[in-house]
Amino acid sequence: MALPKVADSLAGRMETLHLLPLAQCEVQGGRDVREIADIHKLDLLPRLLRALAQVAGQPCNFARLGGQLGIDQKTAMRYLAIFEHLYLLRRIPVWSGSELARIVKTPRFQFIDSGLLAALTGVTPETLARERGPFGRLLESFVFGELLKMISWSDESWRLSYYRDHDQYEVDFVIENAAAGVVGIEVKAGATVRGGDLGGLRKLAGLAGKRFVAGIVLYDGEQVLPMGEKLWLAPLSALWL
Numbered sequence: 287m288a289l290p291k292v293a294d295s296l297a298g299r300m301e302t303l304h305l306l307p308l309a310q311c312e313v314q315g316g317r318d319v320r321e322i323a324d325i326h327k328l329d330l331l332p333r334l335l336r337a338l339a340q341v342a343g344q345p346c347n348f349a350r351l352g353g354q355l356g357i358d359q360k361t362a363m364r365y366l367a368i369f370e371h372l373y374l375l376r377r378i379p380v381w382s383g384s385e386l387a388r389i390v391k392t393p394r395f396q397f398i399d400s401g402l403l404a405a406l407t408g409v410t411p412e413t414l415a416r417e418r419g420p421f422g423r424l425l426e427s428f429v430f431g432e433l434l435k436m437i438s439w440s441d442e443s444w445r446l447s448y449y450r451d452h453d454q455y456e457v458d459f460v461i462e463n464a465a466a467g468v469v470g471i472e473v474k475a476g477a478t479v480r481g482g483d484l485g486g487l488r489k490l491a492g493l494a495g496k497r498f499v500a501g502i503v504l505y506d507g508e509q510v511l512p513m514g515e516k517l518w519l520a521p522l523s524a525l526w527l
Contacts, residue, residue, distance in 0.1 A: 330355060334365050338375065338395060339406035343426050343458075345392040345450070366395070373398060376434070381447040381460040381468075381490070394448055398434065400427040422475040425522075426458055429473050429504060432525045433459060442466065455489040457501075467499040474505040479519055487517055 317328075333355055338346070352362035369375050376398060380391040397403040404410070409420045437444045444463050449470070450456040459471040470490045474483060487501030501517045504524065511519040 330357060331365060331368075334362065335369065335374070336406050338366070338369070339397065339403055341395070342375075342397050342403055343394060343423055346395055347392075374402065376430075378430075378459075379447045381449040381457075381462070396430045397427045398431045400424045400431065403427045418475070422473075425475050426473045429471070429522075429525065430459065433461065433471070436525075437461070449486060449490050451489065453489075455486045457486040457490050460490065462497075467497040468494040469499050470501040472501070472503045474503055477506045479503050479505050479507075479513075484513055484517055488514075491516060 334351075334357075337351055337355060341351070348362045348366070349359040352359050355362070357365075366375075366377075370377065374397065375395050377393040377395050379393050382391065397406075404424055407420065407423075409424060414421055433446060437446060442463055442465070444461055447460045447462070448456065448458060449460050457470040458473050460468060461471065462468045468490070470487045472483065472487060483503060484501070487503070491498040491501060498516060503513070503517075503519050504522050505519055507519065507521050509519070509521070510524070513519055
């Protein structure tokens with residue numbers, strides 16, 4: 287039962303899970319949606335998923351989206367819950383000092399797997415070589431998935447949200463803990479960061495006050511650089527190094 291670099295044998299506190307390769311029904315495209323909910327319009331699910339991929343990382347108007355697909359808002363929200371149960375995407379609430387505002391304001395929806403998002407939006411290495419624009423959304427999805435994993439193995443309880451106000455200031459991700467405070471994270475696909483790119487983090491810092499711990503811009507660079515009080519640039523590789 288001993289593990290390398292672990293002094294405790296973990297006897298009685300360890301469970302082994304065997305992850306087998308894909309079953310043939312999975313390889314051939316068998317779906318498990320009906321095991322989760324009674325779906326009458328199964329053909330709408332792929333269409334809705336592709337539509338959600340187009341608005342990934344943005345506030346989503348479900349009344350409008352459902353209308354475009356010929357379903358009502360209630361049905362669209364129900365199908366979204368199914369996608370969440372399948373761990374395809376996750377809703378991100380709005381950060382606010384008011385708990386009520388978090389509930390009533392429009393959430394964003396983000397795909398957990400950036401590879402799935404790329405497939406649904408038709409982004410390939412060839413298209414990115416011609417046009418760099420779509421890479422930003424994929425990168426944001428990738429960072430979101432990494433943050434979810436880090437939160438899941440933390441001993442503390444963290445909440446993940448985003449910030450956006452009427453003046454168009456926004457922060458891609460806000461991580462907070464009741465005891466540890468608030469951390470804002472911005473994702474930039476480029477190697478150059480301008481002062482204006484820090485506007486959302488500065489706004490968040492002012493609202494969070496003493497609870498604000500740090501504002502971090504993850505960018506396509508190699509150095510960790512200070513950008514002001516509690517504001518930093520950090521390479522994307524900081525997520526795994």
